[in-house]
Amino acid sequence: MSRAEPVVLVATRIRVEERVLLEALARRCLSAVHVDDRTLVYRIGDPPPPWRAVLNRALSATRRVEISRYCEVMGIPVLNSAETLATCDNKIAGTWALRCAGLPVPDTVIALDAEAGVRAVGEVGFPAVVKPVVGSWGRGLAKVNDTDAAEAVFDLRGGSPSPVQKLAYAQEFVEGRDIRVLVVGGHAVAAAQRTSDHWVRNTARGARACPVPLDPELVDLAERASKAVGGGILGVDVLESCAGDRVVLEVNAGVEFHGLASAHPDLPIADLVVDHLLEVLG
Structure with missing residues (x-):
């Protein structure tokens, strides 16, 4: 070229x-x-x-x-x-990749049809989070606190014409800190905690971001997660429980970084991305 x-x-x-x-x-x-x-x-x-x-x-x-x-x-x-x-971009595939790489992930149960979704939630236990297998910005998430709520969610899912929407992805609800780590070219470069009055804490939905130090454990989790999914420019979402235990929730490959940039105004994120592109070009 x-x-x-x-x-x-x-x-x-x-x-x-x-x-x-x-x-x-x-x-x-x-x-x-x-x-x-x-x-x-x-x-x-x-x-x-x-x-x-x-x-x-x-x-x-x-x-x-x-x-x-x-x-x-x-x-x-x-x-x-x-x-x-x-x-x-497929939460089932992403969770498998993380788990197979030996990374801690939330307890997750999959059912291949909406009719079995209530059983999947029951195996996770209440409260549980039901997620669309394909989706972003926190859309389509439902926190279910009992069997009645789970039945209502999967009754709605069962009526969808999309086979993908009929898949059930149920995950334990982890109370604690929501941390986004930006990984560029395999290297963790910055982290931010996302806070909101709502339990869905996406910056696209108004969550606030504040800086979080990149301690060795956080760097290790984020960089191993990046490697598990193939690397690139990635947002690794880590949940830290009230007891201090950390799990990798998911990895976002279409990462937005305006929230993280607001938490780290002196960090030239776009320049780091371009530097990585130049490394790829050799």
């Missing part, structure tokens, strides 16, 4: 993260262009586009993995990889 060819930021829209990434690319004197993933059309077998590398920031999990798959087939360096995205 020629240095004159652009680095492409594929994004559904330009949010805070995409704007600062474009600015960081400009600081490296790299030619950069934005491509809306919804406009991409390509013929199987055509030559690759003149792209030097791709930062894949598509919002849709389905489009996101197809963009990385296309880039990899075309020989274009892309972050994150299709394998990492496919693992992280």
